[in-house]
Amino acid sequence: MKRKDALRAALGARSLDRETAPELPAGNPAEAVEAPPEAPRPLVRSGAVGAMGRSLGRIASAAAEARAMVASGDRVVELDPALIDGSFVQDRLTGDPAEHAAFVELIRERGQQVPILVRPHPSAEGRYQVAYGHRRLRAAAELGRPVRAVVKALSDEDLVVAQGQENSARADLSYIERALFAIALEDRGFDRATIMAALAVEKTQLSRLLGIGRAVPAALVAAVGPAPKAGRPRWTALVEALARDGAGEVVTRILAAPDFSGLSSDDRFARLLAGLAVPASRPAPTPAVWTNLGGRPVVRIERGRQGTQLTVDDALEPDFAAYLIQSLPQLYATFTESRTRDETD
Template sequence: MSRKALFGAIGNRESQAPEVPAPAVARVRARPILGSPDLIADTAAKPVGAISQSLGEVSERAKRAEEIEKKLTEGQVIVAIDTDLVDPSFVSDRMPVSEQALASLAEKIRDHGQLNPILVRPHPEAPGRYQVAFGHRRLRAVTALGLPVRAVVRELTDEQLVVAQGQENHEREDLSYIEKALFAHRLERRGFTRATIMAAMSIYKSDLSNMLSVATRIPEEIIHAIGPAPGIGRRAWLDLVGLMAEEGRADAIRRAIADPAFAALESEARFKQVIAATKPPPVRAKAESWSTANGETLAKVTQDEDRVSLTIDRRKSPDFAEFVLTRLRDLYAEFKAGA
């Protein structure tokens, strides 16, 4: 397949390669890569069900993020751009990166250089500036080093930018479930169709519905207080949605995240702390000691919501213990007779 056939929907104005007619056989696509006309140009006319079907043609995720980047940037001119001229995407796909992770990436770039270029487009509203499609963390790391960023510049529509951004991030294992859910929610709020969002994130209709449920039913301040929680998956976040629907749970969670000690926890631990806050505190068992007139312990009674326990030390009061055992059945019979 020619480069123009692969990237035709991108609108690469610099390429002068002649268009090669498609062969008269059905095409098989490993997965929807940016530029597939049936996923971008025709999303308004193509039903969501058809999009889901095309996304499911091959379920194996054989192409990782680096391969997507290679397809989107190979054969293109890589230029060095002053980082002061580059703005982030108009829709965020990640929660704030820790300073430690950013420092680690900057150190790798300092030692080995920026091996992979980022993808940008000319800024649609600010002539002379650029907007990132993917490579936000590389941009921040290079900025911290005071270096220009290596980038490929392409003409991209808003839809093409979010597809590039979403597909590249979808293949990265370090993008957590809640970050994906927030990205999907932000795209929908900006007016993108669900078909486009599904194409951008390579997900099914049911996956998108679950993500939007999580992102809309859990208040955003609670999500951001928890953080990316990389080890917490779909099932746990949906469980939290269910807990949030119960009366009083949201207030308990807000009290938990307001605790100064909460912010000091790792993100996954904060999620677990939130779950724990939704559960009622255990009722402490009440214990009472019975003593003789001489002050000797006769028995100990422990009771909670579930049971009453009577404990008699047979070494100290063997006769009383035997008496209670003998009378216990009679006491129950007397209780039933009076009921």
């Protein structure tokens, strides 16, 4: 059995929802809304206080959205949350319960300052479908309140672009959530131009998202969660690790650990990636040699579990070691800049 088949057998095959999306009816009578005041910038801490701070920050950053809606002449109506369905394509995994609870509490205390965007439902008369604002809708439903919304007639393409760009503008989706969103759009038949517009990415970035998202089994993503701190390089490393012999058995063992589900999403990702590392029992790699333009073996490179060692042959290049040491600050600055760029791809 191939490695990929063995891994899928261990975790379960990916299944994607292929429901069909409809169109919307007219909205309720509209009422004008004043632009909400800016919320104070919070001090973010860990735990429940940190969750409250992050929710405050998102509400503050969304105030401009509400003002833009008013400035463009859009009107806000109050709708029964029970009449509103989610988007036909999912854009996020299960969130942090503590953060959601803090968000609901803010809505309870401050009210819903930023309207959501909906369209009349394409196939269910009298109902609506969300373009963005799923968390605000869920909070209003839990509080038993009507939700304030802008109702617009949107095509399927308009809806997914609005949905994706709203999340991209707030840097609200993790890397793997963006990858799964891209896959869901592609599987529903949207062209690459629409998907790139929805995610505000270029062609190369979209190809990476699709490649990584399709290489990780759905059951594994569901078990790990959004892993908000894991960017493209770490997901790429995980994909490479999953291709190794015996990866399926290792993943099954890690996911079955009694304490695994109690970890944060980022910690679950870290444990999985560490567990899939090359076993210590494997033989040490043969040292590599870097040669200069003249073909002389100037640097011996040895990589092991404890680190990487460079040995410069002073007899061949007497001044190179000193030059290398002096250049370390500049080399590290270049490395840091490239890594930051990769994390945002």
